[in-house]
Amino acid sequence: MYIEIRTLSEKFGKFFLTATLLLSFTLAHSQDENVEPAxxxxxxxxxxxxxxxxxxxxxxxxxxxxxxxxxxxxxxxxxxxxxxxxxxxxxxxxxxxxxxxxxxxxxxxxxxxxxxxxxxxxxxxxxxxxxxxxxxxxxxxxxxxxxxxxxxxxxxxxxxxxxSADGSGTGGAGTGVSEEFLMVIIVILIVILLSIIVALTLLMGLMKRFVDSRDDISEEEREYISPGFNLVAMLRSKPFVNTVVLLFVLFALKSGIDGLYSVGIQQGYAPTQPINFSHKLHAGMYEIECQYCHTGVTKSKNANIPSANICMNCHNSVKVASPEIQKIYAAVEKNRPIEWVRVHNLPDLAYFNHSQHVAVGELECQTCHGPVEEMEVIQQYSPLTMGWCVNCHRETLVKAEGNEYYDKLMEFHDGENAGMTVEDIGGLECSKCHY
Ligand code: HEC
Ligand code: HEC
Ligand code: HEC
Ligand code: HEC
Ligand code: HEC
Ligand code: HEC
Missing domain, CATH: 1.10.760.10 (Cytochrome c-like domain)
Structure with missing residues (x-):
């Protein structure tokens, strides 16, 4: 009997080690993938x-x-x-x-x-x-x-x-997938390991009690059994401690690297707003034009956040009793603006102009802001890094046909845009975007 207990505990130890090694291997491998896409x-x-x-x-x-x-x-x-x-x-x-x-x-x-x-x-x-x-x-x-x-x-x-070192990119789908997948694998492995520990501990207890109840086992044999299963000793053993330390270092390294790439990038930022305003409802379901509220977007640098008065155009009769709408009333009565939390925030050193992009460049809001009409809570969709601006300027053709801003230029090009990108009209010059 005691032989069996010993082999069992040895097997358990080996399995535990193999599993942890496997786990750390998965982790290490995932890092390789990030560096060298196959x-x-x-x-x-x-x-x-x-x-x-x-x-x-x-x-x-x-x-x-x-x-x-x-x-x-x-x-x-x-x-x-x-x-x-x-x-x-x-x-x-x-x-x-x-x-x-x-x-x-x-x-x-x-x-x-x-x-x-x-x-x-x-x-x-x-x-x-x-x-x-x-x-x-x-x-x-x-x-x-x-x-x-x-x-x-x-x-x-x-x-x-x-x-890419400058943290540039066009934004959008895909980035989080492999990471989530990895987390799922790790969690599953940990759960499996824990349940094995629990099951074995229970089993050991049971067997020990069984052995204790027998009087045909000599004192010597008993001594031999108890050190055979010693969870504490195993947890303190060198290989175990080493693997735990290794795992910890790998985790720290990984989150460190991820963190470095995203310093200052607030993609996905979606703060809670003082009023539960939904773009999905207003711009999606009721199809209110973006410009109706963001009045500056075709005319000036700033898109503008609408004042409470614009809300009142409708809400002096729509859903008056709702507590959320009452907050708009309160703001109007106290003549105090609603304190919306700003979502997008370029640093002061950068210059961005909406009308240049929306009126002249004829870009859709969604190109930069994503499917706003589906967002219950508005969020930052694009990275808003310099790399993001520059990439788009390299790739996007200027919409010059039938665009009065380009009549002069078009005369030189026989009225055709032969692949003229924003880069070609000076969109990569530092001074265009930096004061
Ligand atoms: C009924 C008015 C209304 C309409 C229509 C509307 N918005 Fe807004 N929008 C707001 C308000 C109010 C805020 C500020 C509150 C918030 O962030 O949810 C806002 C915030 C935003 C922001 C984030 C601003 C920031 O803080 O950085 C973006 C981007 C935006 N809207 C884009 C759009 C686009 C694109 C459309 C059209 C598809 C649109 N909005 C239609 C009222 C409107
Ligand atoms: C063009 C008309 C229009 C404008 C302008 C408008 N809304 Fe609305 N709003 C609606 C409609 C329609 C509903 C849906 C009412 C319903 O569910 O019956 C609504 C619903 C809401 C709700 C949900 C209320 C609830 O309790 O269900 C909130 C909050 C709200 N609006 C906030 C605002 C804010 C803030 C503004 C100004 C930035 C604004 N709305 C501007 C038409 C408008
Ligand atoms: C200015 C925006 C715009 C551009 C640029 C554009 N598309 Fe589309 N595409 C749409 C819209 C909007 C639809 C939906 C159909 C419609 O309303 O015309 C669509 C529909 C489609 C569909 C049908 C999808 C389906 O579910 O069956 C395909 C395929 C497609 N586009 C391919 C392309 C390809 C390939 C290009 C580049 C050569 C391209 N599109 C460029 C806006 C665009
Ligand atoms: C070329 C990309 C691009 C397009 C197209 C674009 N935006 Fe923006 N938007 C930005 C950037 C970048 C900011 C951050 C500006 C800043 O912080 O100074 C921003 C900020 C905003 C804000 C916050 C308030 C402000 O003025 O800074 C609102 C609201 C907004 N956009 C609405 C819109 C709407 C509505 C449209 C379409 C009519 C639109 N945007 C089209 C890139 C774009
Ligand atoms: C989705 C593509 C896109 C993105 C993203 C974008 N731009 Fe542009 N940008 C354009 C287009 C298209 C034009 C050309 C408009 C025109 O026809 O004059 C332009 C023009 C400009 C110009 C004027 C250039 C000139 O030579 O007159 C400036 C300045 C500018 N963008 C700044 C920015 C900044 C800053 C950002 C990032 C915060 C940015 N853009 C992001 C597409 C983009
Ligand atoms: C199309 C617009 C655009 C052009 C062209 C551009 N920048 Fe930028 N730049 C930006 C934006 C937007 C930011 C802010 C991005 C951020 O905070 O991540 C920025 C940030 C920077 C920063 C600060 C980086 C930091 O970490 O705070 C420096 C330095 C800089 N740019 C230098 C340059 C130089 C030099 C050039 C010319 C070779 C140039 N930029 C051309 C848009 C541009």
Whole structure:
């Protein structure tokens, strides 16, 4: 009997060590991944599944980054729908590619029910992409299929964001996923380890009592049994202490590195506001224009937060009895502004102008602020780092056609915008953004 108890406790010790080592290995490995995304591997896999060659997919990636990312992501709604599995929502490749080229024609044609549904939902036409070549269209299709079945592009993007030293990035989906997954694995492992400890302790107690109740075991044998199971000694043993220390150091290192990358970045910041004001309700359900409340957005540097008087246009008759609305009344009566907590906050050294982007650049609010009309509580959607501003200026074409601000410039270009980005009009000059 005592032999069995000994082997059991030895086995337990070994198992515990293996499990902790496994745990620390998972942790260490996850760090490697962050530093060196295994780009080539994944792309190859995707190509074989997605039915397009690497080259073709690469063409698609380029077209997508140049023409589509201001409105689309794969896993989230931006201005247009999430593109994941888009190919499955159309009856054929030709139909989908035709839609991408001539969305308005397809929608207005009224024969395609899915296109009509999309329009009813998004209430705006996607611009025509009739300038894309057949090869570029094929590339887009291959990329959509590949990214849907085996995402590589946006995951890579997120990893680049993590790895790039200036903390730049375009913001958006993907960053948190692998981390959450890792946490789940760790928690599961810890739970398993703890339950094993509990089960074994119970079992040991039981067996010990059984042994104690027998009188055919000699004193010598008894002595041999008790040190066989000594939890305290095991917890104090060198290998155990070492693994715990190792784990602790790895954890500290990881959170330290994560912390460094996000110093000063408040992406996702969503403070509690003094009044439970919902954009989802006002801008989403009731479709009140952003400009109705943010009156400065097309005319000046600042978008403005609406004064209580603007709320009163409606709330002197809507939901008057609600305690939240009563707070608006109180503010008006005391002639004191509502103390909204500011969400977005560029440092003073940077200059950002809304009308430049919204009126002249013709950008949608959602490009920078995300799907505000779905937010119950408003939050900071983009990182607002210098890298974020600069990246967009490198990638975005100036909307010069039919834009009176550019009439002069266009005369030199025969009325066509041959790939002129914000960078080309001086959007990367330090003095444009810094006082
Ligand atoms: C200015 C914003 C905008 C740009 C740029 C844009 N789209 Fe769209 N896209 C939309 C909107 C809005 C819809 C919804 C349909 C509609 O109302 O026209 C849409 C719909 C789609 C759909 C259908 C999705 C589905 O669920 O079936 C696909 C596919 C698509 N876009 C692909 C692209 C591609 C590829 C590009 C780049 C070449 C692109 N879009 C560029 C706004 C845009
Ligand atoms: C009915 C009025 C109203 C409408 C319509 C409205 N907003 Fe707002 N918005 C507010 C108020 C009030 C606040 C401040 C309270 C808060 O943060 O929730 C605010 C805050 C914001 C902020 C954060 C400001 C900060 O502190 O940094 C953004 C960004 C924003 N709105 C964008 C939008 C966009 C985009 C739309 C259109 C889709 C929109 N809003 C429509 C009233 C409105
Ligand atoms: C254009 C009209 C309009 C404007 C302007 C407007 N609201 Fe509203 N608001 C509504 C409507 C409609 C409802 C929904 C009432 C209902 O649920 O029956 C609502 C609901 C609310 C609610 C939820 C009340 C509750 O108890 O359910 C709050 C809080 C609120 N609004 C705050 C504000 C604030 C703050 C402003 C000013 C920044 C504002 N609203 C401006 C139309 C407006
Ligand atoms: C090119 C990106 C971009 C676009 C497009 C954009 N914003 Fe902003 N928005 C910002 C930045 C950056 C800030 C932070 C400004 C600061 O702190 O000085 C901001 C701040 C705000 C604020 C806080 C108050 C203020 O003026 O600083 C509101 C409200 C707001 N935006 C609303 C809107 C609305 C409504 C639209 C669309 C009509 C819009 N924004 C379009 C980037 C953008
Ligand atoms: C989503 C893309 C986008 C983002 C993000 C963005 N911008 Fe811009 N920006 C533009 C476009 C497009 C224009 C060109 C507008 C025009 O036609 O003049 C522009 C123009 C400008 C200009 C004028 C440049 C010139 O040469 O006249 C300044 C200054 C500027 N942006 C500052 C910023 C700052 C600061 C940020 C970050 C806080 C920022 N932008 C983020 C798209 C963006
Ligand atoms: C398109 C706009 C834009 C351009 C162009 C730009 N910056 Fe910036 N810069 C910003 C913004 C926005 C911030 C604030 C970002 C933050 O707090 O993370 C910033 C921050 C900085 C900071 C402070 C960094 C810190 O950690 O506080 C320095 C230094 C700086 N920029 C230098 C430059 C220099 C030098 C150039 C020219 C080569 C330049 N910037 C061009 C937008 C720009």
């Amino acid at each position: 780009a080539e591997e994944t792309t190859e896999e995707t190509a074989s599944e997605g039915g397009g060659s690497d080259e073709l997919i690469q063409v698609g990636v380029t077209v997508y980054e140049e023409n589509c990312t201001q409105c689309h992501r794969f896993n989230s709604v931006v201005v247009g729908p999430a593109l994941k599995d888009a190919h499955t929502r159309w009856s054929s490749k030709e139909e989908l590619l035709h839609f991408i080229q001539y969305p308005q024609k397809v929608i207005d044609g009224g024969e395609n029910a899915h296109a009509k549904e999309l329009y009813d939902q998004y209430k705006q036409y996607m611009p025509n992409h009739d300038f894309l070549s057949d090869n570029e269209l094929e590339g887009l299709y291959a990329f959509i299929v590949a990214e849907s079945t085996n995402p590589f592009h946006e995951v890579e993007k997120a990893e680049e964001t993590l790895a």
